[in-house]
Amino acid sequence: MLLERFLRYVKIDTQSDEESSTSPSTKKQYDLLNLLNEELDNLGVKSSLDEYGRLYAKVEGNKAYTNIGLCAHVDTALECSGKDVKPQVVKDYDLKDIPLGNSGLSLSPNEFAKLKELKGKTLITTDGTTLLGADDKAGVAIIMEVLENYLKIETKNRRGLSILFTPDEEIGRGPEHFDPVKYGCEFAYTIDGSEPEAIEIENFNAKSASIKIKGKSIHPGDAKGVMINASLVLAEFMNLLPKEMIPSKTSGREGFNHVVSISGDVENASAHYILRNHDSKILSKQVEDFENIKSKLEKEYPGSLISLQIADQYRNMAEVIAKHPECKNHIEKVFNRLGFKYVYKPIRGGTDGATFSFKGVPCPNLGTGSYNHHGRYEFAVLEEMEKMVQIGLEIFKL
Ligand SMILES: [Zn+2]
Numbered sequence: 001m002l003l004e005r006f007l008r009y010v011k012i013d014t015q016s017d018e019e020s021s022t023s024p025s026t027k028k029q030y031d032l033l034n035l036l037n038e039e040l041d042n043l044g045v046k047s048s049l050d051e052y053g054r055l056y057a058k059v060e061g062n063k064a065y066t067n068i069g070l071c072a073h074v075d076t077a078l079e080c081s082g083k084d085v086k087p088q089v090v091k092d093y094d095l096k097d098i099p100l101g102n103s104g105l106s107l108s109p110n111e112f113a114k115l116k117e118l119k120g121k122t123l124i125t126t127d128g129t130t131l132l133g134a135d136d137k138a139g140v141a142i143i144m145e146v147l148e149n150y151l152k153i154e155t156k157n158r159r160g161l162s163i164l165f166t167p168d169e170e171i172g173r174g175p176e177h178f179d180p181v182k183y184g185c186e187f188a189y190t191i192d193g194s195e196p197e198a199i200e201i202e203n204f205n206a207k208s209a210s211i212k213i214k215g216k217s218i219h220p221g222d223a224k225g226v227m228i229n230a231s232l233v234l235a236e237f238m239n240l241l242p243k244e245m246i247p248s249k250t251s252g253r254e255g256f257n258h259v260v261s262i263s264g265d266v267e268n269a270s271a272h273y274i275l276r277n278h279d280s281k282i283l284s285k286q287v288e289d290f291e292n293i294k295s296k297l298e299k300e301y302p303g304s305l306i307s308l309q310i311a312d313q314y315r316n317m318a319e320v321i322a323k324h325p326e327c328k329n330h331i332e333k334v335f336n337r338l339g340f341k342y343v344y345k346p347i348r349g350g351t352d353g354a355t356f357s358f359k360g361v362p363c364p365n366l367g368t369g370s371y372n373h374h375g376r377y378e379f380a381v382l383e384e385m386e387k388m389v390q391i392g393l394e395i396f397k398l
Pocket residue numbers: 073135136169192
């Protein structure tokens with residue numbers, strides 16, 4: 001059953017680790033990967049868990065059609081512990097505040113408006129001491145449940161199903177070692193969003209910028225005309241960037257420059273930024289801003305050394321999907337066949353699927369029926385997860 005399956009998965013600690021250079025980044029992600037491998041085995045499905053912690057499985061369908069893929073990630077976010085998760089199941093929700101264990105925290109419809117729509121539903125919450133890990137174990141549970149039901153359909157009446165479970169999505173390394181041939185599908189869907197009605201085919205284009213400034217240090221008493229304080233030059237650099245283009249002042253398809261960290265003294269100062277925009281042309285302009293400010297300050301402070309390093313992170317899958325619209329047309333057909341409403345939502349972030357798209361497998365993102373990811377207020381809605389199983393299954397029906 002979906003609920004038991006989900007509860008079984010969230011109790012396993014699978015947090016990834018940004019500091020690690022191994023793949024997967026943490027051994028404990030195998031605790032869930034091995035269990036999934038075993039469960040696939042028990043269902044009689046051929047699977048292979050590779051040396052980097054990528055778990056692939058494939059089931060045959062009607063040979064006249066290409067395979068379609070489903071994908072979810074097993075790791076959980078870094079912002080909050082995923083150890084000893086003690087999920088609470090709230091049946092027949094009455095729209096009141098839900099106390100999260102003995103933590104003193106509570107989930108309130110006044111704070112989280114989504115709850116107001118959920119009268120009578122079954123909610124799964126945390127006990128206030130950890131995250132829930134519905135991101136993305138709701139996705140994992142939905143895919144396993146789709147698979148169980150899929151196997152009951154006659155082979156000739158279904159399309160082939162390719163499954164992929166990845167580690168390390170939360171540290172941006174999910175698509176590492178991705179093997180499109182092994183995956184063996186024409187297109188795929190990640191099950192890693194929130195609302196079941198949302199279809200996500202656009203995400204940010206993403207770059208990072210690293211600024212390093214070398215100043216000139218001298219005793220402050222003798223500094224006139226000589227000292228270049230690297231920290232002050234950095235502050236000026238930051239102030240010259242567009243003031244409105246920051247995460248707290250943007251939404252929808254508006255991009256931003258976000259300073260993640262700064263450090264500095266008189267001799268050295270540095271800052272790390274992430275740059276995001278759905279429109280790659282505007283993103284190029286954001287990069288130009290950084291380059292222009294660098295030249296301006298170099299002229300103003302001869303004798304200082306300013307280095308600027310821009311790196312590519314991920315790209316907007318929309319450009320791939322525009323060229324290969326089958327994945328979009330197919331999922332629209334699925335929603336229409338079921339009589340479900342859908343809405344397109346631009347992702348203000350990235351997904352594994354964005355990178356898969358550029359590696360030859362166009363891959364929109366679908367919902368999980370879970371909300372408030374990455375923290376103690378995370379919760380899942382059982383009925384919405386069930387709806388996702390229905391949608392997931394319909395994808396493969398001829
Ligand atoms: Zn996720």
